Each structure stands twice: as C-alpha cells, then as structure tokens.
Amino acid sequence: MxxxxxxxxxxxxxxxxxxxxxxxxxxxxxxxxxxxxxxxxxxxxxxxxxxxxxxxxxxxxIRPQQPITAYRRLAPPVPLPSSSLVPVFSSFDHTHLVSVAPVTANHELKPCSSPFRMKPAAGLQERRGSNVSLVLDMSVLGSVEPLSTAPPVTPREAVAREYLLAARRPLTRQQLRDVVQNTHTLHTEFAEIPMNFIDPKELDIPNYGTKNRYKTILPNPHSRVTLKSKSCNDPLSSYINANYIRGYLGDEKAFIATQGPMVNTVNDFWLMAWQEEAPVIVMITKLKEKNEKCVLYWPEKRGIFGKVEVLVNSVRECEHYTTRSLTLKSGNQTRDLQHFWYTSWPDHKTPDSTLPLLQLMGDVEDRRAAAILGPVIVHCSAGIGRTGCFIATTIGCRQLQLEGFVDVLSITCRLRADRGGMIQTGEQYEFVHHALSLYESRLSAETGQ
Known part of the structure; x- marks a missing residue:
C-alpha cells in the first residue's frame, strides 16, 4: 500500500x-x-x-520580459499623398514616448512594441517636471510643453519640435469635402498635435504675472511682442501677453495674437497697436461670459490711453459683428484703424454657422489689403482658441484660393510654434475644416469646378 x-x-x-x-x-x-x-x-x-x-x-x-504592445484603432483616414509626412505624437507621461505603427491597407494600425505606457490623448495634457504625473483638463489650460529656440533638453521636447515643424497633411478639394464628414479622424489628428505651452521659468521678467489674464497662457519667448519703452531698467513696462504669428507662406508678423485687455493692460494694448501700425483689430469675445473675458478698452467717442489718443469716427452694426472706424493719435501723427467686434462665438465652443466667420474674414482682408501696413491684431479672451481659428481659417482660405488645396494640420502646427495652444479644442479644429469646406464650395461655384 x-x-x-x-x-x-x-x-x-x-x-x-x-x-x-x-x-x-x-x-x-x-x-x-x-x-x-x-x-x-x-x-x-x-x-x-x-x-x-x-x-x-x-x-x-517571474515577470514577463516582452515589451508592452499598444493597439489603437482609427476610423478610415482620408488618403494621404505619398510625399506627405504624418508623424504621430500622443499625450503621455511626462517622461514617456509612445510610438504608433503605420496604418495598414485595412485602415487598422498594426501593433507596435513600446516600453512605455500610453494614456488617452483627447482633451488632456500633462505638466512636466515632476515624478508624479498630473493630468489636467484642457478647460483649465494647465499644460506645459515648451518649444523654445534653445536646443531641446528632453526627448519629448525634441519630438514636439520636430512634429510642429514638419507635420503635413495636404487635402485636395475633394478630400476636404470628405474629411468634414469624418469627425473622428479630425479629433484624433488634433489630439496628436503638441500644445507647446511654455514653462513660466522661460520668462525672466519680474512680476510679469500681473499682466496675464490666465496664469498658464503665456507668450512664447521667441515670437513675443516687446513694447518699446524709455525705461530700460523696467522690463515689465515692455511686456505684453502677445505673439507675432506668421501668415500664408510664412509671411513674418502677418498677425498678432493676444489676450483680451485687462484694466492694467489697456494702455499697453493701444501702445502695441500704435507701435506695430496695425490696420485692423479683430475682437472675438463678449466682455463677459459667466466671468469677465475682456474689459471695454475703447471709448464711446474719445479717450486717452497713455501716449495714444483714440477717436471713434463711426459705428456700423451688422448681424454678427460691429465695425468701428477709429483714428489713433500720438504726438503729431495720426493713423486710421478698423475695429471688428464679433460677438456670436461662444467661449470654448463653436458657432452654429461658419458663414458669419467667412464674412468677417472677407471684410478684414479687404481692409488689410487697402492699408498694407502692419499686422492684424486678433484677440479673444486668452488669445489662443477663437483667435487661432480665425487666423487658421484666413490662412487656409488663401491657400485654397492660390494652390487648390489646404493643409490645416500644418497651419495649426505653425500657429502653435508661434503661440502655444492655438486652436484650443477638437471642436474648434473641426469648425475650421467646415469653414474651409464652405469657402471651397464657393470657389468651385465661381470657377465652375
């Protein structure tokens, strides 16, 4: 037994x-x-x-030694030209990178090996510089992801820099018509674009925070507008939260994107308008939307703001925006300026129709062509969301008109290289495509295509 x-x-x-x-x-x-x-x-x-x-x-x-494999499934993308570069940048841990494999013939991404962990990218950014990953909602705009003129110091900054400078996705007219029907593709593409907000430490200006409407929305140093001040010992007097923005074909200083003026920055705002010889100011915000978005910075008839006197000559009311004809005086010089106040665009959202935006854009371009002076000043509240949409649409319409195609991805990347966070949400990115699609249909009707 x-x-x-x-x-x-x-x-x-x-x-x-x-x-x-x-x-x-x-x-x-x-x-x-x-x-x-x-x-x-x-x-x-x-x-x-x-x-x-x-x-x-x-x-x-024992622990498995195989690398973690990330799978992602996307909706069928619009066919891309073989020569276009479409790099991928995902939202991830502050020290981690995620690589995504190319799309197969079945429009499905192949699994790719990566030793890093992937997080959802939509609507979220993360603050770097800590061992603890802090995830912040875009509504509070608390991300820091710098792109400076100095050599990048981290792999993540290097990837962001390369993406913003090289990403392209040109769309033909037919592809533009098709892509507006595939919102998932647009939102996925938008989520990959680095925000490019800067680290506050990059601005070595004492007490500059007193001139910022939002503490996390700062002007990128390399393209920052600097006010000419007689006081060399007071760097704060030369500071304004504004950036030069390149236009179509990289035209230098075609636009200035800035925040809505505050009580203590109204004089700086008018000094900038005078100094830069701006022919147009475009305001795309109400004065108050739950909270204050912008102060009333122009007079009813006449006002003096520091060294600049502002006269209101006439006011024209349109359905969606109001136009004011202004005269600026400083010393013995005078200049004319048009002020457009667009009030039909809700904060963090998009208008119900793209037509008013195209009408406003047309009026601004007519005035700009006649003036041939300095940059067009565009602002909302923070100077990145609605401001970015207006500038991107303007550049995109010009590209459609002259080249017959449009590259919204490249336009957005170039805007963010000049000022972080331009075009703030996926809905706004989608809205820009819809506006350009409407403009394209008008072009096609005019040319008989």
Whole structure:
C-alpha cells in the first residue's frame, strides 16, 4: 500500500512538471539520498526497494520580459499623398514616448512594441517636471510643453519640435469635402498635435504675472511682442501677453495674437497697436461670459490711453459683428484703424454657422489689403482658441484660393510654434475644416469646378 501511494505521488509530480502554469517558473530539485537525509527528506523502504519522497515543488513567479504592445484603432483616414509626412505624437507621461505603427491597407494600425505606457490623448495634457504625473483638463489650460529656440533638453521636447515643424497633411478639394464628414479622424489628428505651452521659468521678467489674464497662457519667448519703452531698467513696462504669428507662406508678423485687455493692460494694448501700425483689430469675445473675458478698452467717442489718443469716427452694426472706424493719435501723427467686434462665438465652443466667420474674414482682408501696413491684431479672451481659428481659417482660405488645396494640420502646427495652444479644442479644429469646406464650395461655384 505504501509503495502504491509513493508511485501515485511521483506520477502527480511528473504531470506537474510536464504542464507548468504559464506565469510560474518551476525549479524542481531532486537531490541525492544523502542530501535528502541531511535536509530531512523522508526515506521509505520496502524490501530491497528504497523510494525517496520528493520535496514539494518550488514555484517562483517571474515577470514577463516582452515589451508592452499598444493597439489603437482609427476610423478610415482620408488618403494621404505619398510625399506627405504624418508623424504621430500622443499625450503621455511626462517622461514617456509612445510610438504608433503605420496604418495598414485595412485602415487598422498594426501593433507596435513600446516600453512605455500610453494614456488617452483627447482633451488632456500633462505638466512636466515632476515624478508624479498630473493630468489636467484642457478647460483649465494647465499644460506645459515648451518649444523654445534653445536646443531641446528632453526627448519629448525634441519630438514636439520636430512634429510642429514638419507635420503635413495636404487635402485636395475633394478630400476636404470628405474629411468634414469624418469627425473622428479630425479629433484624433488634433489630439496628436503638441500644445507647446511654455514653462513660466522661460520668462525672466519680474512680476510679469500681473499682466496675464490666465496664469498658464503665456507668450512664447521667441515670437513675443516687446513694447518699446524709455525705461530700460523696467522690463515689465515692455511686456505684453502677445505673439507675432506668421501668415500664408510664412509671411513674418502677418498677425498678432493676444489676450483680451485687462484694466492694467489697456494702455499697453493701444501702445502695441500704435507701435506695430496695425490696420485692423479683430475682437472675438463678449466682455463677459459667466466671468469677465475682456474689459471695454475703447471709448464711446474719445479717450486717452497713455501716449495714444483714440477717436471713434463711426459705428456700423451688422448681424454678427460691429465695425468701428477709429483714428489713433500720438504726438503729431495720426493713423486710421478698423475695429471688428464679433460677438456670436461662444467661449470654448463653436458657432452654429461658419458663414458669419467667412464674412468677417472677407471684410478684414479687404481692409488689410487697402492699408498694407502692419499686422492684424486678433484677440479673444486668452488669445489662443477663437483667435487661432480665425487666423487658421484666413490662412487656409488663401491657400485654397492660390494652390487648390489646404493643409490645416500644418497651419495649426505653425500657429502653435508661434503661440502655444492655438486652436484650443477638437471642436474648434473641426469648425475650421467646415469653414474651409464652405469657402471651397464657393470657389468651385465661381470657377465652375
């Protein structure tokens, strides 16, 4: 009976050795009789046969060494030209990068090996510079993801810089018509674009925070507008939260994107308008939307703001915006300026129709062509969301008109290279495409295409 049970135990052990669990590394040890006796192993004898009872199997868990594989499924994208570069940039841990494989013929991404963890990108950015990943909603705009003129100091900054400078996705007229029907593709594309907000430490200006409407929306240093001040010992007097924005074909200083003026920055705003010889100011915000978005910075008839006197010559009311004809005076010089106040665009959202935006854009371009002076000043509240949409639409319409295609991805990247966060939400990115699609349909009707 004892021998029978011993054989049964040995058979059980053999079966365990032949079929080990997938997550365990088994290290069975069979020792000599003397070793077993020295370690207290039981020895059972039956006649001339001696059988040693095997000690229990030692199971040691091990971690899998294979790299983590990330899978992502996208909606069928619009066909891209073979020459276009479409890099991928995802939202991820502050020290992690995620690579995504190319799309197959079935419009499905192949799995790719990456030793890093991937997080959802839509609507979220993360603050870098800490060992603890802090995820912030875009509504509070708390991301810091700098692109400076200095050499990038982290792999993430290098990837962001390369993406903003090289990403392209040119769309033909037909592709533009098709892509507005595929909102998932647009939102996925938008989520990959680096925000390019700067680290506050990059602005070495004492007390500059007193002139910012939002503490996380700061002007990128390399394109920042600097006010000419007589006081060289007071760098704060030369500071304004505004950036030069390149226009179509990289035209230098085609626009200025800035925040809505505050009580203590109204004089700076008018000084900038005078200094830059701006022919047009475009305001795309109400004065108050739940909270204050902008102060009333122009007079009813006449007002003096620091060294600049502002006169209101006439006011013209349209359905969606109001136009004011202004005259600026400083010393013995005078200049004319048009002020457009667009009030039909809700904060963090998009208008119900793209037509009023195209009408406003047309009036602004007519005035700009006639003036041939300095940059067009555009502002909303923070100077990135609605401001970015207006500038991107203006550039995109010009590209459609002259080249017959439009590259909204490249336009958005260039805007963010000049001022972080331009075009603030996926809905706004989608709205720009709809506005350009409407403009394209008008062009096609005029040319008979």
């Amino acid at each position: 004892v021998l029978f049970r011993l054989k049964e135990k040995v058979q059980v052990c053999d079966r365990q050795l032949k079929a080990p669990p997938l997550d365990l590394h088994l290290t069975p040890t069979v020792q000599s009789d003397s070793a077993q006796k020295s370690k207290g192993a039981k020895v059972v004898s039956s006649g001339s046969m001696v059988q040693a009872e095997l000690p229990p199997i030692v199971a040691k868990p």
